[in-house]
Every structure is written in structure tokens, then in C-alpha cells.
Amino acid sequence: MDTIETIRYVEPALPARAHHQGRRSFVGRLVLVLRSLVRQIDRMLARRRGRLALMEMTDDQLKDIGISRCDAHREGIRAFWE
Numbered sequence: 747m748d749t750i751e752t753i754r755y756v757e758p759a760l761p762a763r764a765h766h767q768g769r770r771s772f773v774g775r776l777v778l779v780l781r782s783l784v785r786q787i788d789r790m791l792a793r794r795r796g797r798l799a800l801m802e803m804t805d806d807q808l809k810d811i812g813i814s815r816c817d818a819h820r821e822g823i824r825a826f827w828e
Contacts, residue, residue: 790827794826800813800822801818
């Protein structure tokens with residue numbers, strides 16, 4: 747008969763973030779805040795591009811989407827953060 751090898755239980759290693767939890771959690775929160783800020787800026791710039799495109803449309807194009815020239819101008823001059 748062959749010898750029976752015993753199965754050794756090895757404790758799992760802690761995840762890397764557990765070693766520096768305080769620092770990692772701060773960095774993680776900072777990354778989340780920065781991502782949120784970038785998304786917000788991206789939405790504001792997209793809104794501005796859309797408003798500028800609205801102002802460049804012809805009267806026929808505006809009529810097709812049901813907006814008057816006055817409404818398009820009013821929307822186009824709004825600040826990008828609104």
C-alpha cells in the first residue's frame with residue numbers, strides 16, 4: 747500500500763486592500779468622486795453640444811421636431827450647467 751498524504755488546510759490570504767484599508771478606502775472614495783465629476787462634466791458638455799446643434803438647425807428641421815425658432819434660441823442660450 748502507498749502512503750496516504752494528508753490534506754493541509756491553508757488559510758486564505760487576505761485581499762490586498764485589507765492590509766491598507768484606511769488608505770485604500772480613501773483612494774477608492776476619491777476615485778468614485780472623480781468618476782462622478784467626470785460623468786457630470788461629460789453630461790453638461792453633451793447638453794451644450796445639443797443646444798448648439800439646436801441653434802444651427804434650419805426652420806424646416808425645427809418644424810419637423812415641433813420647436814419654434816424662438817424656443818430653439820431660448821434653449822440654445824441657456825448655460826451648460828442648467
